[in-house]
Each structure stands twice: as structure tokens, then as C-alpha cells.
Amino acid sequence: MTIALYDLAGKDGRCFSPYCWRARMALAHKGLDFEVRETGFTDIGAVADGASRTLPVIDDNGWIVAESMDIALYLEKTHPDAPSLFGGEGGVAAARFIDAFALANLMPVIVRMCVKDIHDALQAKDQPYFRESREKRFGATLEEVQAGREARIDALHDALTPLRMMLKRQPWIGGDSPLYTDYIVFGALQWPRVASPFPMLKPDDPVAEWFARGLALYDGLGERMPAAA
Numbered sequence: 001m002t003i004a005l006y007d008l009a010g011k012d013g014r015c016f017s018p019y020c021w022r023a024r025m026a027l028a029h030k031g032l033d034f035e036v037r038e039t040g041f042t043d044i045g046a047v048a049d050g051a052s053r054t055l056p057v058i059d060d061n062g063w064i065v066a067e068s069m070d071i072a073l074y075l076e077k078t079h080p081d082a083p084s085l086f087g088g089e090g091g092v093a094a095a096r097f098i099d100a101f102a103l104a105n106l107m108p109v110i111v112r113m114c115v116k117d118i119h120d121a122l123q124a125k126d127q128p129y130f131r132e133s134r135e136k137r138f139g140a141t142l143e144e145v146q147a148g149r150e151a152r153i154d155a156l157h158d159a160l161t162p163l164r165m166m167l168k169r170q171p172w173i174g175g176d177s178p179l180y181t182d183y184i185v186f187g188a189l190q191w192p193r194v195a196s197p198f199p200m201l202k203p204d205d206p207v208a209e210w211f212a213r214g215l216a217l218y219d220g221l222g223e224r225m226p227a228a229a
């Protein structure tokens, strides 16, 4: 039976949430049927009777799971015969490190380069909430946070050095084929691809090649979400 994925949606059904992309890729990796339920920021409270303050949330025929990592662990447990998302216990432990790496080193750099673009990509009804909550978080206006981003592109390039180094030895963080660890970093880069026209990766960067391979997975699941123009 089909699993429902509550995914954060901006204007025109554009889904860019880095955490929801982890879940979407994990569902596809497991080969599961799922339907996306597009949800605005201000509608999250109504999802599954207020089960979570954040997305993604999945509804597996009445069984509600929130938190991207918990969703991946749930799918791994409930579909043990489908391709593994972690490749064993060590893979779960490694995913926690990659999650921390993305949270500490990648996403803060990325959000400061596209937070105003994210705002503009949202449905009008969600924009005041987003502006107010993010300006409070950053202690500055969205315009101020994003200004001067051209000078910060090297900081993102540097933050991706570990991935670039690894790609000299293997095509995926998971080794010969992608695992959930790949989807964590993939989600962090799909976020600005869909929400912002500002190019984050240099075309000749091996990371850009890895990301393009990720976009092509599962019949182009990632690619089918249009890039921001």
C-alpha cells in the first residue's frame, strides 16, 4: 500500500526541503510506492493531528513517523528485503556522522547564500512566517544574511573538500552504490538547486558530477524537480 510523504512545498509544488529529499530518496531506494502530500510551512501543525513541528512526516497506512533519520530507520526495519539504506549497523553510525557534518559544516553555509531566495520560492501565505522566524534566528534581515554571497562560494567549496577527496577513491559515499549517507548530502545540495538560481557548485567540480549522478537516480527523481531559474 502507498505511503504518504508530507513534503514541504513552495510555489508551484516546488519541494526543496533538504530533510524531505532524504526521505524521498530513501523511499525510492527501497522501491516503495509513495505519494507526496505537498504541505506549506504554516500547514505543518495540521499534519497527522500535529504529530511533528517539522517535515518530513510519513504516514504508512496509519503509522506516523517524523524526523528524517527515524524515517530511514523505520523503512530499513519494515522492508529488510529491499535494498539496504545503511549496509548494516556501521552504516547507521556513519550516517549519524554525515548528518552532523551536513548540519554543522554544509547547511549553515548554504542557507546564508540562499535564505532570501527560499523566502521568494515559498507560497505567499508562508512567507511572513518564514521571514519572521528566520530573521529572529539570524538576528538580521533575510536580505542582509544573503548579501555578499559571491564572496562566500569558496567557503562552500572548502566545506565540500572531504567529499571531493573521497570521490577520488569511490563513486558514492556508500561505496560502489549510494546509501542513505549519500542522500543526506544530496538533500543539502538539492535544497538550493530547487529554491535558488544562484549556482552553488562549479561545473568542473567532482562534487557536481556526484550530484548529477544523484539527480539521475530512480528515473531522475531529483532531476524531475525543476531547478530554480
Ligand SMILES: N[C@@H](CCC(=O)N[C@@H](CS)C(=O)NCC(=O)O)C(=O)O
Pocket (backbone or CB within 6 Å): 008, 017, 018, 019, 020, 041, 044, 053, 054, 055, 056, 066, 067, 068, 069
Ligand atoms: N531534525 C528534522 C529537521 C527537519 C526540518 O527542520 N524540517 C524543516 C523543513 S526543511 C521544517 O519542517 N521546518 C519547520 C519550521 O521551520 O517551522 C529532520 O531530520 O527531519
